Amino acid sequence: MKEVLETIIKNLVDNQESIKIEEVEDEKNIIFKVQVADGDMGKIIGRQGKIAQSIRTVMKAVANRKDKKVNVEFIDD
Numbered sequence: 001m002k003e004v005l006e007t008i009i010k011n012l013v014d015n016q017e018s019i020k021i022e023e024v025e026d027e028k029n030i031i032f033k034v035q036v037a038d039g040d041m042g043k044i045i046g047r048q049g050k051i052a053q054s055i056r057t058v059m060k061a062v063a064n065r066k067d068k069k070v071n072v073e074f075i076d077d
Contacts, residue, residue, distance in 0.1 A: 001062050005032055005072065008055055013040035030068050032059070035075045045074060 002023050010016050018037040023030065036044060045052045056072050063070035 001030065001059065001066070001070070002032065004062055005034070005055070005059060008058065009034060009036065009044060012043050012051070013037070014043075015040055028067075028069055030063060030070045032070065032072045033075050034072060035077065038077060041074065041076060 002021060006019065006021055009019055009021070013019065013036050015037040018035075018040070020035040022033040022035075024033070025031075034044070043051070044055070046054075052072075052074060056070075059070045059072050
């Protein structure tokens with residue numbers, strides 16, 4: 001699942017080298033903590049958070065196939 005998230009993020013940002021995705025997993029939950037360059041944060045959040053919400057929706061669909069719950073957090077430096 002991390003690969004799916006990484007692919008989405010890479011296609012949205014300019015500075016792909018600055019992408020950091022931390023994965024925290026337990027039995028039923030997965031939390032992804034995403035960090036990108038300061039200039040790219042707005043691109044992954046989008047106007048009124050619509051892109052961020054879309055990313056979360058896609059990740060929830062992927063997680064449902066594996067009977068997991070997922071949360072994507074966008075971390076600002």
